[in-house]
Amino acid sequence: xSEPKPxxxxxxxxxxxxxxxxHQQSEESLQFPLRRSFRPAAPDIAKAxxxxxxxxxxxxxxGDDIEQDRALCGLERRPPTAHTxxxxxxxxxxxxxxxxxxxxxxxxxxKGVFEY
Amino acid sequence: xxMANSISQTANSxxxxxxxxFLGCVMPAKMPWxxxxxxxxxxxxxxxxxxxxETLCCVRPGVWKAINTDWWLTLxxxxxxxxxxxxxxxxxxxxxxxxxxxxxxKELTEEPAKLEMVNRNLSSIGxxxxxxxxxxxxxxxxxxxxxxxxxxSNVVRPLDGFRIxxxxxxxxxxxxxKLPGYFDEILRATGVExxxxxxxxxxxxxLLYFSDPHTSIFDRIGVKMxxxxxxxxxxxxxxxxxCYDQFERAVKVFKDERGISFDTPIVHFSELLAIAFGYKxxxxxxxxxxxxxxxxxxxxxxxxxxxx
Numbered sequence: 524x525s526e527p528k529p530x531x532x533x534x535x536x537x538x539x540x541x542x543x544x545x546h547q548q549s550e551e552s553l554q555f556p557l558r559r560s561f562r563p564a565a566p567d568i569a570k571a572x573x574x575x576x577x578x579x580x581x582x583x584x585x586g587d588d589i590e591q592d593r594a595l596c597g598l599e600r601r602p603p604t605a606h607t608x609x610x611x612x613x614x615x616x617x618x619x620x621x622x623x624x625x626x627x628x629x630x631x632x633x634k635g636v637f638e639y
Numbered sequence: 640x641x642m643a644n645s646i647s648q649t650a651n652s653x654x655x656x657x658x659x660x661f662l663g664c665v666m667p668a669k670m671p672w673x674x675x676x677x678x679x680x681x682x683x684x685x686x687x688x689x690x691x692x693e694t695l696c697c698v699r700p701g702v703w704k705a706i707n708t709d710w711w712l713t714l715x716x717x718x719x720x721x722x723x724x725x726x727x728x729x730x731x732x733x734x735x736x737x738x739x740x741x742x743x744x745k746e747l748t749e750e751p752a753k754l755e756m757v758n759r760n761l762s763s764i765g766x767x768x769x770x771x772x773x774x775x776x777x778x779x780x781x782x783x784x785x786x787x788x789x790x791x792s793n794v795v796r797p798l799d800g801f802r803i804x805x806x807x808x809x810x811x812x813x814x815x816x817k818l819p820g821y822f823d824e825i826l827r828a829t830g831v832e833x834x835x836x837x838x839x840x841x842x843x844x845x846l847l848y849f850s851d852p853h854t855s856i857f858d859r860i861g862v863k864m865x866x867x868x869x870x871x872x873x874x875x876x877x878x879x880x881x882c883y884d885q886f887e888r889a890v891k892v893f894k895d896e897r898g899i900s901f902d903t904p905i906v907h908f909s910e911l912l913a914i915a916f917g918y919k920x921x922x923x924x925x926x927x928x929x930x931x932x933x934x935x936x937x938x939x940x941x942x943x944x945x946x947x
Contacts (some may be wrong), residue, residue, distance in 0.1 A: 562740050569702050580695040584662035589928075593671045596924030600709050602667035602674075603692040611693040614764040615717060621763035
């Protein structure tokens with residue numbers, strides 16, 4: 524009697540499960556695979572804004588066009604946020620690093636991309 | 640830290656309130672007219688009110704709290720520690736920023752273990768948060784600290800004849816009905832007529848956008864803006880920058896994907912107050928940087944002035 528053919532969708536699901544749990548696991552989860560925890564991945568749709576957040580400290584950039592609009596509205600060209608106060612951004616980056624947030628989220632700060 | 644506390648206590652003991660306006664991410668980049676109008680009306684009402692400095696993203700509870708609560712508390716605390724050091728009352732008009740600051744402060748003052756965890760992380764950047772801070776929504780500042788009577792007495796150009804729809808946003812309803820009540824009462828003080836619709840309490844769809852962009856655009860903002868168009872509303876009044884971001888996004892998607900152009904301008908609550916206080920739209924750049932032009936609104940205002 525020949526081996527039964529694997530059900531494709533089940534194989535896909537298994538592969539997806541392996542991929543989603545392919546990160547550092549506790550001793551317990553090595554013994555009990557069903558207890559493997561999912562990594563704290565950022566939702567795909569939020570990754571672009573998170574990347575900007577890591578790079579400028581805020582979700583939106585303030586570029587030349589926006590600076591011009593701000594001036595037209597009677598404001599300082601650059602807001603008194605981390606766009607101006609780079610020290611605040613630097614502190615945030617250290618905080619993200621030291622609290623292990625960027626690593627656990629799989630953010631490669633050199634390449635500026637999420638690993639998963 | 641001792642210095643920060645003493646500044647804050649000194650300010651309180653003198654009865655003087657120094658407000659620091661938290662801009663967040665959206666307002667300085669997409670709503671400069673709202674930022675300017677808010678600063679103008681606050682000064683007009685005699686408040687010691689300036690933009691808070693050195694601010695970062697609030698951080699968005701819809702994203703961060705969902706990923707990891709401790710991370711959300713830690714990152715939010717950098718802003719709170721900064722505000723504490725600056726000796727200000729932290730003021731938010733974006734509901735997302737407000738809920739992040741308000742709930743973080745609540746958790747940290749009620750649960751010492753969390754405060755300890757946050758301070759352990761903050762110590763890596765030489766910061767500390769003791770919890771000696773007040774966080775207020777801008778509506779609370781106006782209604783509770785200034786008062787409706789004073790607001791009404793400053794209205795020199797009542798906006799009677801202007802029909803508006805309004806959207807306060809879900810997070811302003813999360814901790815009771817106080818803020819929606821303040822929003823409506825202050826809006827009515829400007830003289831506008833608020834048109835009630837069945838969609839006033841529905842969400843803008845900003846958070847839903849992360850899981851179901853289609854529904855969040857077409858079944859949330861789409862319904863609201865279509866109703867505004869049908870009722871020939873003069874303006875859609877909002878206060879939350881997060882909601883504005885979603886309104887703006889939806890307006891663009893409708894135009895790009897369905898060829899539908901909405902023409903009801905989305906205006907900030909502060910703009911209506913500024914106009915009612917006698918400022919001209921040009922004083923805060925009402926016509927710049929918007930997906931829906933405010934031309935019709937400004938023309939109606941000019942025509943109303945001309946008839947006097």
